Amino acid sequence: MAFEYLAEQLAQQKLTHRFRQRQCIAKQQEANLFCNDKEYLNFSSNDYLGLNQHPDINHALQEGVSKFGVSSCSSSLVTGFSYAHNVLENTLCEWLNKPKCLLFNSGFSANHGLLSALACEQTQFWLDKLSHASLIDGALSGKAKVKRFLHNNYQQLEQLLLKKSLANNLIVSEGVFSMDGDQADINALQKIAQKHQAWLYLDDAHSLGIIGEKGQGSVSINPHVDIVMATFGKAVATSGAFIACDETLHDYLINFSRHYIYSTAMSPAIAWATNKSVEIIQKDNWRREKIAELSRLFAKSLNDNIEMIPTSSSIHAIIVGDEKKSLDIAEKLKAKGIWLTAIRPPTVPNGTSRLRVTICANHNKQDIKYLAENINKAIN
Ligand SMILES: Cc1ncc(COP(=O)(O)O)c(C=O)c1O
Numbered sequence: 001m002a003f004e005y006l007a008e009q010l011a012q013q014k015l016t017h018r019f020r021q022r023q024c025i026a027k028q029q030e031a032n033l034f035c036n037d038k039e040y041l042n043f044s045s046n047d048y049l050g051l052n053q054h055p056d057i058n059h060a061l062q063e064g065v066s067k068f069g070v071s072s073c074s075s076s077l078v079t080g081f082s083y084a085h086n087v088l089e090n091t092l093c094e095w096l097n098k099p100k101c102l103l104f105n106s107g108f109s110a111n112h113g114l115l116s117a118l119a120c121e122q123t124q125f126w127l128d129k130l131s132h133a134s135l136i137d138g139a140l141s142g143k144a145k146v147k148r149f150l151h152n153n154y155q156q157l158e159q160l161l162l163k164k165s166l167a168n169n170l171i172v173s174e175g176v177f178s179m180d181g182d183q184a185d186i187n188a189l190q191k192i193a194q195k196h197q198a199w200l201y202l203d204d205a206h207s208l209g210i211i212g213e214k215g216q217g218s219v220s221i222n223p224h225v226d227i228v229m230a231t232f233g234k235a236v237a238t239s240g241a242f243i244a245c246d247e248t249l250h251d252y253l254i255n256f257s258r259h260y261i262y263s264t265a266m267s268p269a270i271a272w273a274t275n276k277s278v279e280i281i282q283k284d285n286w287r288r289e290k291i292a293e294l295s296r297l298f299a300k301s302l303n304d305n306i307e308m309i310p311t312s313s314s315i316h317a318i319i320v321g322d323e324k325k326s327l328d329i330a331e332k333l334k335a336k337g338i339w340l341t342a343i344r345p346p347t348v349p350n351g352t353s354r355l356r357v358t359i360c361a362n363h364n365k366q367d368i369k370y371l372a373e374n375i376n377k378a379i380n
Contacts, residue, residue: 016323017323017324017327017344018323018344018345018346023035028042028045028047028052028053029053030050030053030362031045031050031360031362031363031364031367033045033339035339038337039337040334040337040338040339041337041338041339041363041367041370041371042339043338043339043340043357043358043359043363043371044339044340044341044356044358045358045360046206046233046234046235046358047234047235047237047360047362048206048209048210048234048235048291048314048358048360048361049209049210049215049235049237049281049284049287049288049291049360049361050287050360050361050362051235051236051237051277051280051281051287052237054237054277054280056276056280057237057238057273057276057277057280058273059276060272060273060275060276060277061238061269061270061272061273063272064084064267064268064269064270064271064272064273065269067084067268067272068082068083068084068268068269068272069268069269070267070269071264071267071268072085072264072265072266072267072268073264074264074265075261075262075263075264075265076103076254076260076261076265077254077260077261080264080265081265082265082268082271083268084268084269084271084272084275085103085265085266085268085271087271087272087275088101088103088242088271088272088274088275088278089101089102089103089242091275091278091279092242092244092278093244095214095216095278095282096216096217096219096228096244097216097219097223098219098228098244098245098246099245099246099247099250100244100245100246100247100249100250101242101243101244101245101250102242102243102245102250102253102254102260103240103241103242103265103266103271104240104241104242104243104259104260104263104266105239105240105241105259105263105264105265105266106231106233106239106240106241107132107134107203107205107229107230107231107233107241108133108134109134109241109259109263110134110229110231110241110242110243110259111132111134111135111138111203111229112134112137112138112141112259113138113243113253113257113258113259113260114138114201114227114229114243114253114257115135115138115139115141115142115144115170115172116138116141116142116257116258116259117252117253117256117257117258118142118144118168118170119138119139119141119142119143119144120142120143120144121143121144122166122167122168123144123145123166123168123169123170124144124145124146124147124164124165124166124168124169124170125139125144125145125146125147125169125170125172126147126148126149126157126160126161126169126170126171126172126198127139127146127147127148127149127172127173128148128149128151128152128172128173128174128177128184129148129149129150129151130151130174130177130179130180131148131172131173131174131203132174132178132203132205135172135174135203139172145166147160151177151180152182152184152185154185154188154189154192157171157192158192158196161192161196161198162196164196164198169196169197169198169199170198170199170200170201171189171192171193171198171199171200171201172201172202172203173189173200173201173202173203174202174203174204174205174206174207175202175203175204175205175206175207175208175211175217175218176204176205176206176207176210176211176311176313176315177206177315178205178206178315179315179317179343179347179348179354179356180309180311180315180317181206181309181311181313181314181315181316181317181356182309182310182311183207183211183311183312183313184202184218186202186218186221186222186225187221187222189202190222190224190225193226194224199226199227200225200226200227201226201227201228201229202217202218202225202227202228202229203229203230204217204218204228204229204230205229205230205231205233205234206234206313206314206315207230207313208230208234208235208236209234209235209236209281209288210235210288210291210313210314211312211313213285214281214282214283214285215235215281215282215288217230219244226245226246227243227244227245227249228243228244228245229241229242229243229244230242232270232274232277235281235314236274236277236278236281237277238270238273238274238277239266239270240266240267240270240271240274286361287361288361290361291314291359291360291361292312294359294363294364294365294368295311295314295316295359297365297368297369298316298357298359298368298371298372299316301368301369301372301373301376302372302375302376303376303379303380305379305380306318306375306376306379307319314358314359314360315356315357315358316356316357316358316359317354317355317356317357318354318355318357318375318379319352319353319354320342320353320354320355320379321351321352321353322351322353323342323344323345323353325353326342326343326344326353326354326355327342327344329342329355329375329378329379330342330355332374332377332378333374333375333378336374338370338371338374340355340356340357340371341356342354342355343355343356355375357371
């Protein structure tokens with residue numbers, strides 16, 4: 001029979017407690033979600049700044065629909081690039097102080113679209129070991145050489161770079177790592193890139209909106225990062241993504257990135273709503289301050305035997321290790337009205353299944369204390 005391996009592999013997933021299933025969420029409101037007629041406190045959302053359902057963003061979306069329509073109706077190189085996209089690109093350039101920006105339909109497609117466009121024989125990619133799947137797939141998609149360095153281990157990266165054999169080198173890292181919540185040392189990476197005549201590419205999916213006084217992410221730490229990508233699907237609370245870079249790379253991507261060329265442009269109404277969200281992010285510093293304050297409270301409220309990876313982001317990873325154990329803890333928390341998805345391999349390395357807690361600006365102190373109290377009970 002054809003494709004017998006499908007059923008075999010699914011059975012194996014079940015056996016190893018790695019079987020993935022979706023849950024249909026009826027509604028997400030503030031820090032709560034509703035599923036199967038039950039209400040839960042949500043600690044798995046990437047809406048870090050609590051902007052989903054913000055009335056001004058909702059209004060901008062409706063305005064965008066009436067002005068430009070829901071669909072862009074074609075790819076950007078045909079007639080899909082509209083005034084709404086142009087405004088958003090300019091806002092992003094000004095915010096991040098970068099010459100050019102280019103919009104994509106998702107972060108996955110932006111990462112894949114950039115790396116596959118650069119993946120020729122004369123290129124080598126140097127990726128942090130914990131890079132997102134889209135970065136790995138993009139890097140491996142073409143003829144470029146690919147080397148992964150140990151997570152945040154810049155000594156190893158430098159040693160490897162000393163032996164580089166190709167002229168075009170791109171160092172790739174995340175600003176804040178998605179599953180660990182820890183941060184790259186942006187200044188160290190930029191220095192290394194400069195010293196070895198490499199470019200630095202940062203995936204700021206989990207930094208944008210959170211890091212920096214106006215939420216600019218990694219460029220607030222070092223303005224000389226060559227290329228920045230971020231998705232709008234996390235703190236920005238819409239969808240789509242952008243790449244910020246210089247003019248030459250911008251034009252190169254428009255000409256050679258297959259994801260950009262052969263895909264319908266993102267919805268102009270969403271671009272319009274995203275522009276409003278970026279305005280709010282820049283001025284609502286209280287949202288970033290609240291995440292920091294609640295994160296401190298969370299760390300203080302956990303039992304001493306529970307270890308969390310240090311971070312200034314919204315993501316707080318508690319490593320449990322075993323798949324089954326992390327699923328059991330997540331189930332116990334669910335019974336207490338807490339939604340906290342257990343993260344298992346292959347999303348994270350073997351033996352590092354974990355609880356990935358996201359603290360958002362729409363949580364309050366009581367929510368955090370309730371979470372910590374129940375994690376303390378569920379883990380010991
Ligand atoms: C680090 C990182 N990069 C890229 C992406 C992909 O972004 P998107 O969800 O917009 O495809 C994600 C998450 O989904 C992510 O965590």
